[in-house]
Amino acid sequence: MMDEEKLKRILDNAPSENEKWDFKAHWHEDKGELLRDILNFSNTVHHEDCYIIFGVSDDDGKIIGIENDDNRRNRQNVQDFLRGQKFSQNGYPLTDVTTFSLNNHEVDVLTIFDTDDIPFFLERDYKPKKGRQLRGGLIYSRINDSNTPRDQSTTDAQMEKIWKKRFRLDISVQDRFRYQMLFPNKWSKVVNSETTSYVWNEDSNYVIKIVPDPEEESRVKFEAFSYSQIDKRIGWNEVDFIVNGTQITYNLTNYLDGARLEVGSPDLGVFDDINMNTHSYYYLQKGRWNSRVTEFLYCRLGIDIGSMENAELAMQAFKKDIVIYSSEDERKLIEHKMASSWENISDGFIPTKEELNNMTSDLKSVSWKNESNFNWNDYAVQAIEQHKIAQYINEEMLKK
Template sequence: MLSELQKEEILELISLKQEGAYWDFKKEWYEEGKQPDLLHDIICMSNNLENRDAYIIIGIDEENDYCVNDMTNAENRKSTQMLVDFVRNKKFAGGIRPRVMVETMQLETGTIDIIVIKNGYSTPYVLEESYRGVNANNIYTRVMDSNTPKNKTAEISQIEYLWKKRFRLLMAPLEQVFYFLLKREEWEDVPDDSSVTRMYYKYSPEYVIEYAGCDDRDGYVYYLFSQTDSRPHWYNIYVKYHQTILFSTIGVGLDGGRYFTNVPCTDFLFDDWHHEGNISFKYYVKGTKEMILHDFFCDYDSHDAMYARDRFEECILIFVSDTEKENFKDYAASKWSKRQDYLEDVRLPRMELPGVYREDAFKEEYENALVLKKMLDEYRTY
């Protein structure tokens, strides 16, 4: 579904009354005989030089002052699934295809469709087998408002750009290091007798991650009690480029140090900060820096570490996207008055705390985490 920001952007592009480097206008959907043009346009847009999502906006009549040509009952109209199947049936090099979807947008004067070609790092997208005049091995792109002709290939400078994009050479250091962190096997330990643990990326050793004990933090958090040894062990984590700190967070040693990870993020169930008894929860979102680090630190070869990780994740929420998190918050907030119903079969671990702590507060937080886990499972099957 198009976000409000994307809708505003498309309206702005239409108002420009000209095509550009990542958007194109079509009066109507591609006829059967124009399927090669559809494939060619998708490939050019997927290889755009703007490093962003691209749009083929269908239902805009360029020859009639860019007015809307309503698509409600249009012939040859395609759904997302139909377009995905169309692309899937073409043989791309390496089996790597552009990601496409069809979105519909209602304007005052009619309905338009938008083919959204998602930005990706697998450029250049190239056919392995020709399709009706769209040539195999030709690298197509889009410059300004023009596609590379079907019988030609992009200029060498444009091809170099697309390969640099694939290898993440166009990224800023912060983005690049988190791409490198996806490849745990390519990081090496730095032999050091100090209390600081350091690792570097062996193909670009200027990228370093290090962590050391945190002297000014010694408190408890509810998820510590998911472990056999619940004593707190806190660390400072730094992700560096040369001596510049690109990213920092807190680390935690769980179960007496058998498992190490970065702490999860915190959010609140109710967006109204004045809501009485607002409920906090701990979470990761897949694909984010926090989740990448969480996976990076996992020692998959250690049975003890994996056991500790499993126990930890039993009381932490893990979302597939920020959108899922926000939608789930609405769902859980609507169900929260029935919290007690979700406590059936909930078992809390034993909690041993120094006398200055309120045990009931930690028990409530732990209960809330388990209730939210149940709600998340329910939400995903809702």
């Protein structure tokens, strides 16, 4: 999704255009041309959203605004327009319209969301009341900064890339694996002794295998990401991702709240304050293996056992103790803000005496540490700070 900082980075390149964005001084008067532009960007062969930015001159990149544009459209206008067309397959390009105020002007950004379900093309001719018609059956696709001519289909070479994208033949085996995990109902469960496996129904060479973690005995039995659970003890498994009998990668998982929920082990986020003191917390980032495993195993609970009541409560508690980022850029931005503002907000992360006593008691009850000299107090202080950092980011910075 477009935000102001991303828009400013794109505008720094104006008037240069490419296969990801285009500048328009005004909204289209000709609906056929609007439809053609959307189709060209919908059928791009990269894996990113595309943008048409209105209110910016494509001659010199100057912001001129669209506040007085009679042809201006909003999100609903565009979606209703696309929904009313006869496309060759079920569905239509998904879009959004966002307005930004820049240099005392309003700029509209039409986002065309990336999808692998291409190509989109018209099944029959589109004949607008005003403007030129578009012929059905033609496949448009943006190449560099050029659209396909309105009376032609895209090149054979581009068409080959489009079909490779549709069937995920243009991405790595790791990316294909992660994509398939978005469909947990398309995997079959196989249980063998201590091993639970999931096999991809459309290609049995893809296997997710969950096995006991061989190093579990040496691992901690509590982390801050189980702070809000009723049963704070955590356990460990290993999940292997296998293609054609070869393990392409693996991840650790944690079972929480008495094994009511299993999640991909979160990543540890860190940042330094102005005094170079390091602070940490736990997070998941969408699209990564541990995030995808978390989503997959949670959905499989509903498929495999039918009841989600206990798992839902455990998942709600888990989300209180971690941050879920949509991208690497978002994580870096938030950590930078936390570091730069820490001096002003740090008092809010100091545990109260009651919190510290309760946490120390909880940690001792987990009792994986039997050493008499183990510093329970320091560990409790760290766990409380990690929990409070995640809570603060969610409530104050990400507004979750």
